[in-house]
Amino acid sequence: MTDSVRIVVGSAGDAGDDGPFDSAVSDAGRVTVRAPGRVRLTPAASPTVLRRTLSFCTT
DSSP states (O other), X not given: OOTTSEEEEEEEEOSSSSOOEEEEEEEEEEEEEEXXXXXXXXXXXXXXXXXXXXXXXXX
C-alpha cells in the first residue's frame, strides 16, 4: 500500500518453465478509513497496469 492509500500488486507468469517471464505491477484498488477503527477496501473493477516487463532467464 502506498502513502496515497493505493494498493499495488505484482504478478508474474511464464507460459513454460524457462522464460521469457512476463511481469506487471497494477493499481488494484484503494483503502480508506471511514470512521475510527473502520477500514474500507475498494478493489478496482479492472486493475490498471502501471508497468509491464518481459524478462529472460539466463541460467
